[in-house]
Amino acid sequence: MLLIDCPHCGPRDEVEFHYGGQAHVPYPEDPYALTDREWAEFLFYRDNPRGPFAERWQHSVGCRKWFNAVRDTATYEFLEVYPMAAPAPSAGGGLTGNGPVGSGSTRSGPVGSGSAGSGSA
């Protein structure tokens, strides 16, 4: 049960939140200027690092606000939590990989916002 420090409500248990995948992935300025490959990148390709990862969370049963966090995907430790509008912290180094870094204008692909269902086996 992660403890997630909502920038508005303070630390709350993971069950109150909704995960939104990689942060800082803006909706393309002009989708029609993109090749199918580039559009596919926007839709389906997200960074997936082992280590610090800038990602989006929504405090879904609390204030319903989206915010960003840098979390270590190996240790699960939250390194930073910051509002949607703030730029990616430099602290994480290569944390956003080759994803486009926007000015707080972010967008998750369907992967990020897909609900976690049951394992299938």
Place this chain on the structure above:
Amino acid sequence: MHLRRSPAHGAAAEMAAASVAGPPGVMLREIAFAPQLGVRTVPGSASASRIERALGVSLPSSVGETTGDPDALHCVWISPDEFLTIDVSRTQEHGEAGAVAAALDDDRPGAGRVPGQVVDLSGNRAILELTGPSARAVLEKGCHVDLHPRAFPVGHAVSTLVGPVPMIVHRSHGETFRLLPRSSFAQYTVRWLIDAMLEFRTIRA
């Protein structure tokens, strides 16, 4: 009046029967038909001050905070731009949101329309009241938020989960918690609470 049905309507008798008086008591009842307004605005903005003027109560400024009178009109912080006002001293009337909403649409010269939203939500959430020395213990069976008086003093309110149900939990008085689930969850919430209260009935017996 007889036309109205509150969300926990059918459960009143069960709630009364499940209630336990005296230490380690806990009682459950519904507060029916209280007017509730959903308010969307950013405190400090022109919209907010118009709303505050129209409401007659200021908007809380941070998580947990409530303003106003818990026994009459009060306002719960939900998010930096979302609030819920509740007046437990009255019964909702038609057009409940009208006057306050109108403040946003003010078309008098020099006023003008401002952003924001005010909506009548009186039927949207049930208001259940859990009272007594064991009220906190009952809620702790499903509430992830710290309810210790140091962390959750009188007047504190948050949106969280109780069991599987999202709701607002408001400590209106020392041993009194108001629970505001969406109306469709009222029946389940009542069942859940009655079940959680069973232990205290047993202890007394």
Place this chain on the structure above:
Amino acid sequence: MTAGRVGPDCSPGHGIDRTAPITVTVDGRPMAAFAGDTVASAHIASGRLSCGPSLYLSRPRGIVAAGVEEPNALLTVDARTPGGPSESMLPATTVEAVEGLSARWLQGMGVLDPLGDDAYYDRKYVHTDVLIVGAGPAGIAAAREAAKTGARTVLVDEQSMPGGSLLSGRGETVDGVDAVAWARTALERLTGQPDFAYMHRTTAIGSYDANYVVAVERRAADVDTPAAPGVPRERVWHIRAKRVILATGAHERPLVFADNDRPGVMLAGAVRTYLNRYAVAAGKNIILATTDDSVYGLLEDLHSAGIAVPLVVDSRPEPSARARAALEATGARGAFGAAVVGTSAGADASTEVGTSEGVGTSADGQADAGDEGRVTAVSFAPVDEFGRPSGDVETAAADTLAVSGGHSPVLHLHTQRQGRVHWDESLAAFVPEAPVAGQAVVGSANGAVSLGVALEQGAHAGHSAAAETGARGPLVVPTASAVAPGPVRPLWLIAAPHGSAAPGSPDRDGGPGESDLGESAASDGRSGVGDSRDDRPGTSDDEDDDAAFAPERWSTHFVDLQRDQTVADVLRAIGAGMRSVEHIKRYTSISTAGDQGKTSSVNAMGVIASLLEDADPASVGTSTNRPPYTPVAFAALAGRRRGELYEPARVTNIHPWHVAHGAEFEDVGQWKRPRYFPRTDEDMDAAVLRECAAVRTTVGFQDVSTLGKIEIRGTDAPEFLNRIYTNGFAKLPVGRGRYGLMCGADGMLFDDGVTMRLAEDRFLMTTTTGGAAGVLDWLEEWHQTEWPHMDVFFTSVTEQWNTIAVAGPRSRDVVAKIAPDIDVSNEAFGFMEFREAQLSNGIPARICRISFSGELAFEVNVSAFYGLAAWELVAEAGEEFDITPYGTETMHVLRAEKGLVIIGQDTDGTVTPHDAGMGWAVSRLKDFIGKRSFQRADTVRPDRKHFVGVLPVDGVTRLDEGAQLIAAGTPVTPEAGPVPMIGHVTSSYVSAELGRPFGLALVENGFNRMGEIVQSPVDGTLVDVEITSSVFIDPEGKRRDG
């Protein structure tokens, strides 16, 4: 002196109440016990040690331990309440004895009771400043220091009473008073404090991120009393702590020698616990075997209880000061630099030696019926500097062999949080490398071997933990007489006394070491199978070695008693090529049983290291501790999530009416929606036909309150909706509504609904029932994360309104009656318009002209308080038109006749608006979410699956929803390879209006197949199906206006 219960003069009996005698029964044999006993202590008190035989080898086994680490003694405890379930796989050492309890020994495998479990279980979420796990001296000292500062403090301990290892000892003092009394008093004092809680019988089973500890509390000693209603049998605590202190103690390890599994071979600490806590002597003639100083307290205690201890076998070459003193005081013989090399059982052995009659052997020397195979004699021999037996083997009679192979700190909760451990050579134990952030590990768990150090560590940790949460108080460290512990000399593997070399000795050439493997691999990287087979231990050119590693010589050296695995099994795994402890664990199953290796895992590492000639157990790697620390019943974890509380059922305010009128319900998301309203003797088909006919010919009404409703306000609201919906909303006139489609960014349909414009800057959006929450989230997500500058707010009003659909040719009459103020004529009240109205009974309402059936229809929205009253009003007003309530099934049929999609039924996340035949609702002019995806190669394919109608040609067959479709003439021979499918039926009904079954389908290139006959395999035959338009009735839409 007899084995069994001893008197108060011989034992403090810290844990039992001699004034409260009870009787428990095991395998039908009644045993006298006292309150405070466990079934294990009662069993030993009754003169026996034996439990069920071993899992696979059926070897006789006895009780080994006195706590959760017990590997052998597993019970099924019979139901305590009539009709209740039994519970299996409970260690006898943890089952508290209560009056009337009846249990049976198991052979390592449980039996599930088919009765299920009606007992009550629940859960608590609590927060604390400081959580301390373990109420031994270290934990109590920590709790004292933390609690006195006023910091919120919780102390949990799995045992029924505080004191931890203190209960096993005697004569120790803390701050000058008896240590057990000190523990009790300390807790009594704390218990008065408002923010302190001591929870006994509470096991911390798992430690999770950010100091989230899950603990299971067992309510009472009684494993299954008829609990009063609402009082849980077990309660699962979810504890979020600012600071965690682990004072979980240590588990003693057995020794690995031949026949080390006989009944009577017990952990020395357990023998001591039975003696001092339960006043039970495990035997009459007890030999001790050890690798450190820890058994000498036991020696003294046994001696003063009058129990014979002829011999202590100690691996260390020289007696420590402690050992010397104890041996002198008790007169026991000390064999130093020696190890036990085997045990034997039976009359022959017991005749050999013996000042005393063996216990478990009756006076005539015959084994007691209950204790077959019990130890009667112990063989021991000197060991050389490598731990190999090297000298004459001596044999001594004993009925009990109390062994101590060292202590393993209990670090499960530490490592579950990825806390590191390292091998401490001087302790021969894994100890924490450093505590996890926000935690401390103290006492034996942290390698403290003396009471004084444990107290000191505990007190300091409690003090600083509180201080770190902002609570301060003076630090007081309890004192105890300090005894400097002597050295430790671990023994991992003790060869049987055949006079041959022990494994692991460095002077042995060609052994199975890693270095040899490295060499052979390096010299010939592609060495064949044959070569590496030689790397197996036991195969080398040294004949002695061969013999030394012959598996049969190691087949009674048990490493894991519960899984019946021996050194021979480990040898075999290594021989197979396995080097990692993880592989050997899985090959042998060592440490995977109910005890999860509490007594076996470090020994297994030691054995592996010895066989591989590694220096210490750490070099073979540790295996992972996983929650739970001790097993937990599924039902306890399910808690109150059973039956009607399993998951919320959401209902509308009108629900009671539906129930009263016999509705059958359908689950839609969490909602309960009426599916149909059968009359007496009607089945679903009949009811639905009747309901459909009512709507098509007169009037019906449905509770559609569950549809999502979102109120939207803002100057940018029109533009926002334009981006969200595939069709345009900016130009929608005030006072009107429009049907809209939503797609994901991938261009696939995910929701639909009608949105009405209430004012220039206000809209009311409706969504599907199941999609309501998702759509609100979708709007918020795009607004907050992508377009925060837009002036628009969203508020869910789903539950603020109850909505009643009134549909059918006579719906206008009904609405006219209930809303006399408004002109409901077609001219005055157009399709997709709405009116504010007051109902005839005074209820304010908003009435819309919306149709999901193709018929003239209205939706009446009232504030939820009035939902039921409005519904009853409609019912009453409609009576003269024979108004009929209908459910979702009828609604589905009606809309299907009109060819309207149900998102999620007729679509599956792979359907675009064009595929669904709704290209008309896709704007060419503006951009919207998903539009770009329509340009992808796969979405521009002309032969995608299209939404069409299907009519079974025979006019009578109703296809299954989900039925597949194939082109006519396709041979159906799946044996010969996949049969190409062209689509499937998404919806299928019998239509009252059409007088026949019909359906909807997604069919490859369907729009270009109109009139084509395709086939559907139904129960082994092929049914001809015609592809048609999806609109079956009133294609011109004339009925809509009545």
Place this chain on the structure above:
Amino acid sequence: MADQLPEHPAFLWRNPDPKPSYDAVIVGGGGHGLATAYYLAKNHGMTNIAILERGWLAGGNMARNTTIIRSNYLWDESAAIYEHSIRLWEQLPEELDYDFLFSQRGVLNLAHTLQDVRESRRRVGANQLNGVDAEFLDPDQVKEACPIINVSDDIRYPVMGATYQPRAGIAKHDHVAWAFARAIDAMGVDIIQNCEVTGFIKDGNRVVGVETDRGRIGAGKVGLAAAGHSSVLAERAGLRLPIQSRPLQALVSELFEPVHPTVVMSNHVHVYVSQAHKGELVLGAGVDAYNGYGQRGGFHIIEDQMAAAVELFPIFSRAHLLRTWGGVVDTTFDASPIVSPTSIDELYVNCGWGTGGFKGTPGAGYTFAHTMATGSPHPLNEPFLLDRFETGHLIDEHGAAGVAH
């Protein structure tokens, strides 16, 4: 007295040091890497190959999965590859001469809502036409197939039916890995453990070797079969994959005498369960919500799973939870795998099997070996290339994979 599992062979594999170069290197010694090596050797005659495994062999998801094997997938492309896989499973015990306890005890996928029923019937229909054994059972038939299921209709989500695939079942995961390992070792493949690939050596756009923590190893071809870690590896080659790695948990009970004759899966209440050969109940549940490589997840997921298990199987009430653990699963947007060449020459990926790749082990190995050996996909994995994300021709198996629409 309980029966012990069949004894393992006395010899499994060598522990060689890496050679300077191989014709092909497979990164990842899980089931898929092992099976790939096997079919490279068996079908394509390539034996001068190595498997590089950073930890202990098959210690990743292969060690952690609930071992369910079935092929009753919805779409033709999936049914084809998974059914091929089952057919390989059916012959492997003999072919590998290893009794890895492949037990075709059948799998029930429960339906709890009307929509579940529709989807189940759709899937059964498709399966039958695709040559996959499948039938739809009503609640009484469900009860017959698995008598311990609660099919009463007064529970919150009553069982409304189920799909049943009789040829589906389970196998003992570790033994499967060891069976492959023994076979490839005997064929001369080097299994190199404790050897982490840290980078790729390229000549222009062609991969020619890998960097490892045990030095550089040359390779004519490199195949990634690193499951949960594919993205991390691919990034080192400058390649981005449409994969998100998530924790998936599972658990076992203590040993109990056999009560559960088949395999039961319920997507709706999120639990699946079988009883393994030794006697432990093996249960799996939902994926944790966030990306994570920690091989662990939250306890609330376990509790949800326990609640669902007890609702469906009252007999499990007093079964004891013995151990919980997690793996790292590589999820894709359409819940279908990727078995594909990449934009880098001679670098191939096999990933995205998510929560269901154990059953695909032989099928993945078979097709991936073909792809690596020939440079182009086998018809069975043709639909599972990376380009589908570009064209939009996804194979959306969320229904079958368990994410409800």
